[in-house]
Amino acid sequence: xxxxxxxxxxxxxxxxxxxxxxxxxxxxxxxxxxxxxxxxxxxxxxxxxxxxxxxxxxxxxxxxxxxxxxxxxxxxxxxxxxxxxxxxxxxxxxxxxxxxxxxxxxxxxxxxxxxxxxxxxxxxxxxxxxxxxxxxxxxxxxxxxxxxxxxxxxxxxxxxxxxxxxxxxxxxxxxxxxxxxxxxxxxxxxxxxxxxxxxxxxxxxxxxxxxxxxxxxxxxxxxxxxxxxxxxxxxxxxxxxxxxxxxxxxxxxxxxxxxxxxxxxxxxxxxxxxxxxxxxxxxxxxxxxxxxxxxxxxxxxxxxxxxxxxxxxxxxxxxxxxxxxxxxxxxxxxxxxxxxxxxxxxxxxxxxxxx
Amino acid sequence: xxxxxxxxxxxxxxxxxxxxxxxxxxxxxxxxxxxxxxxxxxxxxxxxxxxxxxxxxxxxxxxxxxxxxxxxxxxxxxxxxxxxxxxxxxxxxxxxxxxxxxxxxxxxxxxxxxxxxxxxxxxxxxxxxxxxxxxxxxxxxxxxxxxxxxxxxxxxxxxxxxxxxxxxxxxxxxxxxxxxxxxxxxxxxxxxxxxxxxxxxxxxxxxxxxxxxxxxxxxxxxxxxxxxxxxxxxxxxxxxxxxxxxxxxxxxxxxxxxxxxxxxxxxxxxxxxxxxxxxxxxxxxxxxxxxxxxxxxxxxxxxxxxxxxxxxxxxxxxxxxxxxxxxxxxxxxxxxxxxxxxxxxxxxxxxxxxxxxxxxxxxxxxxxxxxxxxxxxxxxxxxxxxxxxxxxxxxxxxxxxxxxxxxxxxxxxxxxxxxxxxxxxxxxxxxxxxxxxxxxxxxxxxxxxxxxxxxxxxxxxxxxxxxxxxxxxxxxxxxxxxxxxxxxxxxxx
Numbered sequence: 001x002x003x004x005x006x007x008x009x010x011x012x013x014x015x016x017x018x019x020x021x022x023x024x025x026x027x028x029x030x031x032x033x034x035x036x037x038x039x040x041x042x043x044x045x046x047x048x049x050x051x052x053x054x055x056x057x058x059x060x061x062x063x064x065x066x067x068x069x070x071x072x073x074x075x076x077x078x079x080x081x082x083x084x085x086x087x088x089x090x091x092x093x094x095x096x097x098x099x100x101x102x103x104x105x106x107x108x109x110x111x112x113x114x115x116x117x118x119x120x121x122x123x124x125x126x127x128x129x130x131x132x133x134x135x136x137x138x139x140x141x142x143x144x145x146x147x148x149x150x151x152x153x154x155x156x157x158x159x160x161x162x163x164x165x166x167x168x169x170x171x172x173x174x175x176x177x178x179x180x181x182x183x184x185x186x187x188x189x190x191x192x193x194x195x196x197x198x199x200x201x202x203x204x205x206x207x208x209x210x211x212x213x214x215x216x217x218x219x220x221x222x223x224x225x226x227x228x229x230x231x232x233x234x235x236x237x238x239x240x241x242x243x244x245x246x247x248x249x250x251x252x253x254x255x256x257x258x259x260x261x262x263x264x265x266x267x268x269x270x271x272x273x274x275x276x277x278x279x280x281x282x283x284x285x286x287x288x289x290x291x292x293x294x295x296x297x298x299x300x301x302x303x304x305x306x307x308x309x310x311x312x313x314x315x316x317x318x319x320x321x322x323x324x325x326x327x328x329x330x331x332x333x334x335x336x337x338x339x340x341x342x343x344x345x346x347x348x349x350x351x352x353x354x355x
Numbered sequence: 356x357x358x359x360x361x362x363x364x365x366x367x368x369x370x371x372x373x374x375x376x377x378x379x380x381x382x383x384x385x386x387x388x389x390x391x392x393x394x395x396x397x398x399x400x401x402x403x404x405x406x407x408x409x410x411x412x413x414x415x416x417x418x419x420x421x422x423x424x425x426x427x428x429x430x431x432x433x434x435x436x437x438x439x440x441x442x443x444x445x446x447x448x449x450x451x452x453x454x455x456x457x458x459x460x461x462x463x464x465x466x467x468x469x470x471x472x473x474x475x476x477x478x479x480x481x482x483x484x485x486x487x488x489x490x491x492x493x494x495x496x497x498x499x500x501x502x503x504x505x506x507x508x509x510x511x512x513x514x515x516x517x518x519x520x521x522x523x524x525x526x527x528x529x530x531x532x533x534x535x536x537x538x539x540x541x542x543x544x545x546x547x548x549x550x551x552x553x554x555x556x557x558x559x560x561x562x563x564x565x566x567x568x569x570x571x572x573x574x575x576x577x578x579x580x581x582x583x584x585x586x587x588x589x590x591x592x593x594x595x596x597x598x599x600x601x602x603x604x605x606x607x608x609x610x611x612x613x614x615x616x617x618x619x620x621x622x623x624x625x626x627x628x629x630x631x632x633x634x635x636x637x638x639x640x641x642x643x644x645x646x647x648x649x650x651x652x653x654x655x656x657x658x659x660x661x662x663x664x665x666x667x668x669x670x671x672x673x674x675x676x677x678x679x680x681x682x683x684x685x686x687x688x689x690x691x692x693x694x695x696x697x698x699x700x701x702x703x704x705x706x707x708x709x710x711x712x713x714x715x716x717x718x719x720x721x722x723x724x725x726x727x728x729x730x731x732x733x734x735x736x737x738x739x740x741x742x743x744x745x746x747x748x749x750x751x752x753x754x755x756x757x758x759x760x761x762x763x764x765x766x767x768x769x770x771x772x773x774x775x776x777x778x779x780x781x782x783x784x785x786x787x788x789x790x791x792x793x794x795x796x797x798x799x800x801x802x803x804x805x806x807x808x809x810x811x812x813x814x815x816x817x818x819x820x821x822x823x824x825x826x827x828x829x830x831x832x833x834x835x836x837x838x839x840x841x842x843x844x845x846x847x848x
Contacts, residue, residue: 021626082634099456143818149634150577151821154774157767158813165807169378172458284645291638328649331642338639339627 022339029336036319044320052195054313060201060270062309063208067263068286069293069301070215071256077232077296078252080149084156085136086260087283088163093129093261094268094278095167098176100124105179114183122207125268126261132163133257137250160283167276175275178268204266211259212302219298228252232296281327285312288334294344303346308333361429364409365436368402368485373440379459380804381467395467403488406433410489411496423494430493431486438482441468445481449474543684551680553793555752558687559745560788563769565694565781566741571770572779572827573702574734575714577637579766580644583624584617584739586651586761588746591616593664593756606670606751610744617743618736625735629728644766652758663757667750683752690748694741695781701737702779710734768792775816777823786824 068090075083104110104117140159144152180200187198219225230238231248239245267282268274293304308330315329375381384395407430414426445468447453448460469477543551563585570578591613595604628639651658669678677686701707709730712720721727750756768791776787
């Protein structure tokens with residue numbers, strides 16, 4: 001008797017309105033993709049070099065998104081809070097990198113000490129972003145730690161607007177042009193394929209890979225990393241085990257902003273310019289990336305970032321639609337992933353348990 | 356201990372003053388003079404007073420208050436520390452040009468901060484002035500707080516012994532409400548076109564706020580893509596009315612069509628997200644809002660792309676011209692009143708109670724026999740249709756709409772006004788839209804800084820009064836209940 005009722009229930013829940021709708025969406029989206037890709041393959045014969053170029057571009061963008069997404073995912077994993085201001089923290093890092101680069105140039109160090117100056121610029125951007133992140137946590141988020149969930153979200157939105165406007169007022173509205181140091185100008189042709197890889201792109205990929213490996217090792221094997229995982233798992237129990245929860249949270253914000261600063265400097269080199277709104281769209285994208293990989297999941301954020309970067313650069317070509325639709329692809333991907341795999345592509349089951 | 360209080364207060368005040376300096380707010384405030392003193396100097400002086408107040412409040416918080424000479428000294432120290440935050444910048448900026456980095460630190464800023472004196476004198480004057488002012492509040496604080504306490508007591512006793520006539524609900528509530536109502540109806544007649552326009556904007560946001568309140572406040576579904584329905588409403592009316600498709604359907608006939616389209620949009624969004632909760636719902640709706648805007652921007656043949664749709668006609672009534680801001684104001688007012696009426700009736704109906712149950716605990720609500728699918732979709736559809744009405748009024752008022760009118764910022768603004776006003780509370784939402792949409796419009800003179808102040812206010816509001824300006828009773832209880840629970844939990848550990 002009990003078995004039949006439960007079976008009935010599960011049957012019912014399998015065919016409720018929500019799942020029928022999602023199946024419908026899946027069919028429509030699948031048909032659309034097959035149609036467009038088929039059209040592209042049969043009618044347009046893009047050269048290999050175009051695909052290669054898009055691939056390289058996607059990987060570079062993906063590296064930046066992944067670094068930024070880590071900031072979202074680290075904070076979300078511990079506080080279950082969307083740090084809306086993270087993109088703007090990155091923007092401040094990009095500005096700091098820009099000014100330190102200009103200073104080095106005025107001292108002539110860029111020519112004489114190219115490797116050092118590059119690392120210095122990156123480091124300044126990361127440190128400044130980290131300080132901003134720590135101050136932000138202290139002023140805007142810590143007093144709200146026990147408030148209902150909407151409250152820190154609104155506070156984060158306010159902080160985001162504040163940071164953007166403060167940057168506009170302090171650094172002025174003009175576009176700052178990031179000139180690449182000679183070390184990362186130009187690039188290489190790969191063989192005779194016609195694929196051109198920029199040095200900046202290679203630098204971004206290598207640096208972000210290194211940082212991600214470093215972060216992963218730190219979270220898995222160091223004491224702080226263990227404390228972070230413990231707090232993410234269960235704050236109260238972690239506190240009872242002698243973990244200083246406040247300290248871990250500050251450290252998490254510092255770490256996320258640190259990586260965000262690196263992403264800012266890299267994005268500055270990649271785009272060649274900085275202004276006060278530079279954090280907004282990449283912030284949203286990186287957030288999407290974090291969700292794609294399963295928010296709260298560190299390898300997921302890396303995967304999601306690269307995946308999103310690739311989808312964005314390869315997608316419009318593969319579907320044969322104008323490249324202005326790359327943002328539509330990013331957000332549609334977000335919606336679809338959340339509908340079919342609410343936990344993200346690599347995520348654990350979070351959406352119902354903790355959300 | 357005393358030193359710490361001074362350093363803390365000095366740092367807060369100094370950092371604020373530094374921020375005012377580098378963001379150029381002192382320059383912007385230098386123009387207006389009150390009694391011969393420029394507003395920026397007055398603000399600077401207030402900051403000095405604030406430093407003393409912060410220090411003493413910190414010192415007096417303990418079990419026994421320190422002797423007056425100590426508090427006075429601490430106040431002076433706080434002022435000096437605050438001064439030391441900006442003095443180096445003043446010195447640096449007068450020696451070399453820092454405008455390459457700090458765009459707003461102009462020679463004017465230096466003149467303001469050093470009071471037009473030469474460098475060493477000016478900086479000394481700045482630091483000394485802050486110290487003296489801070490010391491003054493520190494010295495006077497005990498007397499001020501005593502007077503304040505006395506005054507409060509006076510008020511409370513006189514309130515108790517007041518004539519019984521004033522304590523009746525009829526007079527206390529209904530009279531101010533009637534006066535307010537008369538003001539809302541009659542004042543725009545004398546205000547002139549610009550203010551009518553501003554009030555109209557406030558009204559549109561009231562409608563949207565009330566609509567989103569159904570989704571977020573009543574049903575507890577966090578929707579960050581509300582602008583999508585606003586856009587759908589606006590574009591639906593534009594398609595029906597403008598010469599682009601040569602349909603020329605009038606406002607009143609298109610209104611029900613627009614509502615139906617927007618409600619359908621709400622359901623279409625609602626169905627796939629039925630299983631999602633909390634932040635995930637917020638993210639998907641955010642993505643949905645962006646997708647709609649991007650489509651509006653990129654489907655150039657269908658929507659005109661970034662050039663938008665032009666020549667949208669205002670509504671017409673036989674014999675009355677509805678094309679001016681005043682008429683629109685009254686139209687919007689009627690819309691607001693209708694929306695407020697409908698949503699407040701909904702809140703108190705069976706549907707409203709079902710929403711409250713879903714908001715509090717979805718699993719329990721389902722166990723109680725509430726059809727959660729139906730009520731969630733209903734909330735989405737109703738919320739969307741109010742946004743659709745708002746959108747069509749917006750389109751007819753602007754006469755031209757562009758995708759740039761429908762950015763994420765609109766959703767965020769609507770959500771923020773709900774939260775600032777007080778979620779779930781209809782008077783709160785009206786207060787919130789006046790505060791969020793009306794005041795910045797009025798502060799156009801200081802317009803460069805209004806978004807900056809807006810962002811800071813959002814954070815400050817969340818820290819100090821998260822339940823909103825005029826919270827609904829239930830919501831206030833929820834927030835404080837949670838705090839109490841946590842208070843007990845932390846006390847136990």
